[in-house]
Amino acid sequence: DELIASRDDLSSKVDALTSALAEAEEAKKEVESRIEGEVAELRSSSKDAVGRAVEEAKKKAKDKLRRSIEIMEERSKAQTEVDRLASLASQADSIVLPSLPSDSSDDEEVEPKRGVALDISSLDSSDEEGERSEVDGRSSVAGKTPALTLAEIEETKNAEAEDGNQLRVELFGDQSEAEGDAGETAATEEHASIDTPAVDAATGEPIAPLFADSNLETAS
Structure with missing residues (x-):
């Protein structure tokens, strides 16, 4: 009887241990599943963050490069304009302007006016005399x-x-x-x-x- 009781006691203990082991395995699976989900979430979020960071860095690099290109183009245009103006100034300095012909028509107009004035003054002086x-x-x-x-x-x-x-x-x-x-x-x-x-x-x-x-x- 003692053996039977010991066997039953051991059997119950084994069942309890088996049940506890099964529960532990179940809990382990749940924890592993939860951890795997968290890891997957972390991986996904990290990928998104890394992707966003990479995209932001690429965008900043492109903007900086575009701005640098615009500055270089503006400098090139300014230098081209300076060279053009310098060339025009040099050409203007080398041009020899012809002497302007004297307009004799003005002198011809002035002389009759002077003659008329002299005639009028002579008439006035003759009248006074x-x-x-x-x-x-x-x-x-x-x-x-x-x-x-x-x-x-x-x-x-x-x-x-x-x-x-x-x-x-x-x-x-x-x-x-x-x-x-x-x-x-x-x-x-x-x-x-x-x-x-x-x-x-x-x-x-x-x-x-x-x-x-x-x-x-x-x-x-």
Whole structure:
């Protein structure tokens, strides 16, 4: 009986150990499965992280490379523009500009204007000279002296007076002798005024009459 009891006790213990071993195996499988899942998850996440990191690094490298290329292109364009401007400046310095021809049309326009101005000024000066040379209500002719003009006027008057006296003598005879004497007296006075030298209004100096001798011969 003791053996049977010992055997039953051992059997129960074996069953308990077997059950415990089975539970342990089951737990082990669960743990292994969980660990494998976690490992797979870690591997997946690490791959994603690594992939994201790699993509980010590639993107940064591409951006940096593109920026470097753009900077190099800008520098190349700037250098090309500088070289072009330097070449143009060198060509401009080497160009010899022809001398500009003088425009004679302007001078031709200026000369007539000057001539017109001189003509106007000469006319004004001649008018002023004519006004200043007015003597005893008689103005001298432009280009002639007052003495010459007065001599011509006096000569004409004397000739007219003599003709009038001669006509009166022929028509009225002795009746006009008195008037003839009066005419001769007036002519003598006019000759006396002619003998008096004329004075230049501009300088104040006496001017000798040019036709004084002819006046005397006509009067005689």
